Amino acid sequence: MSRTLGDSLTTAVRMESVRKTYGSGDTAVHALDGVSISLRRGSFTAVMGPSGSGKSTFLHCAAGLDRPTGGRVLLGDTELTGRREAELTELRRERIGFVFQAYNLLDALTVEQNILLPLRLANRPFEPEFLAEVVRSVGLDVPLDRRPAKLSGGQQQRVAIARALITRPDVMLLDEPTGALDTRTARQVLLALRHAVDRWGQTALMVTHDPVAASFADQVVFLADGRLAGELERSGAEQIAERMTHLGEW
């Protein structure tokens, strides 16, 4: 299928028949077995599936952290497949924002320095107004000169989201971002994410086990045995949970 310039303007991430096999012969594990998907710019997608269905591998291939065994991955119109490690590192730094369950903040730095770190690493200037807007939008109401270890888990995750947003990345990739948070705090973090998508047209791809978290997304894609096993447009947590029960244990 031919692609036009319009594709890369409207598509943040495209995966075409992506396969990832670990090992070989009888012991080979097909973590991804021909996954094709396009993420529209400004959309929020949740990825769900049973344990071992390939969710982390999917996220890592989208980020250029794992090299697919077959198929192609494109970030906008930039093909990740076949690039050298140094180029991938730069692409990740400049164009992808990561948020993990463990916040991965540096305690030697203040909150503000943590948020600005991706810009410093990329040698890019920072705009104080944008920093203020990002801080406000994620609902971070702590002194910015504080050390992250002094903050609650919810506040630390907001710092991590602010750090991911500060470069205005093409896509934010989130791996269980609310996995360590209580229900109320998780909801606030998800609202902040939703805000970033709605307000700035940010694109987000989030792996989660939690149907409530997935209900904040525009679409939910389900993985089973390394393959796409269906999708739901924005849905309630009950409907998402119901679909999950048909995919097996989780």
Ligand SMILES: Nc1ncnc2c1ncn2[C@@H]1O[C@H](COP(=O)(O)OP(=O)(O)OP(=O)(O)O)[C@@H](O)[C@H]1O
């Ligand atoms: N480095 C690796 N070496 C060998 N097998 C791997 C490796 N990484 C993942 N796998 C296998 O690939 C499959 C998919 O793993 P993956 O971690 O992507 O699933 P997941 O859906 O994220 O699981 P979970 O919800 O438990 O985190 C599993 O069978 C896993 O054991």
